[in-house]
Amino acid sequence: MAHRTPDWLLERIALGELPPEELAAARARLAAEPGGLERLAKREADDGATLAKLPPSQVAAEVARRHRAVEASHSKPVSPARRWLPALALGVPVAAGLALLVLVSQRELPEEPRPQQAVLLETTRTKGLEPKLLIHRQTRGAPEPLADSARVRPGDVLQLSYVSGGRSHGAVLSIDGRGSVTLHAPESPTGPLALKGGTVPLPSAYALDDAPAFERFFFVTSDEPFDVNALMESARELAREPERARREPLPLPPRLSQSSLTLEKEPGT
Structure with a gap:
């Protein structure tokens, strides 16, 4: 059985x-x-x-x-x-x-x-369990989970959470349709976030602005500390070409892993 x-x-x-x-x-x-x-x-x-x-x-x-x-x-x-x-x-x-x-x-x-x-329960990280980013939109009822390519509007309030997959350090950032790059975690680029186990929400909710087309969120992880400033420079390089930023991965060294989730922006009313 x-x-x-x-x-x-x-x-x-x-x-x-x-x-x-x-x-x-x-x-x-x-x-x-x-x-x-x-x-x-x-x-x-x-x-x-x-x-x-x-x-x-x-x-x-x-x-x-x-x-x-x-x-x-x-x-x-x-x-x-x-x-x-x-x-x-x-x-x-x-x-x-x-x-x-x-x-x-x-x-x-x-x-x-x-x-x-x-x-x-085993005490070692299990092969195949990958880090991931979760996004919930705040509504009048229960928070609504958003999948990749979900449609959103300016003003929507989002709660970002992560699952570390056993990695020890990470960062969360996003690129929007204007080519702007936002660092969501850690709070400053002085060093990566020390990741916790379980499903962990970021301490701040995030309201979408009126940037057009899309907002793509990245979760970058590693088994050791890394340079967040260098990560932001890589994100800005990708953001210079919005169509690439919408689909292609961040240009990162092999020791860093990444996952992403893209939200499609509808025009505001």
Whole structure:
């Protein structure tokens, strides 16, 4: 009989509660398991729908409680997330969606291992699990996941998240139809972002401007630190030719891997 990931482990995978290496191994097992990724997607959607229905005060209280628990478990203060667009300004449903993403990244409290855990989880990165970028558009209801080539409009508010795939360092940037390059993470080009395990939202939501045609988001990763300024120069070089920037990869050295997701811009009203 084929192995089936138990529900308790599926929940921990959905919430990113496992150490990075174990999470990578668990996700790879799900990918190989019949219907595994579909079960994970349904669990993540159920978690989002549940949180979106909570009263705003309960959402805020839960986020604050989890934040305090993480601070206590790490024995050091955690700086508040900087947002380009504050959650309160986005309205209650959007704030609930952002709160869900924050909860996913912050639920890192230690837990006693279950008996099956040593058998089910490996401690090395599993071959074939690749880093990826996730984008959700904020709506009046639950956040809407956007696939490659999804159509968007100026003013749409996006939450970017990443899955590290076991890589230790990364950066997120975008190129738009005007040839502008925006660095989304890290906050400054002094060094790459230290990646975490699980599905990790960036600390700031991002509102699309009126640049025409498209906005293409890149997630660049490595197993060692790299020069973010050099990465931005490579992005600017590609951005000089918008049609190339829409389709071709960034000109990067082989030690850096990249993935991208392109959103097609509709004219604003």
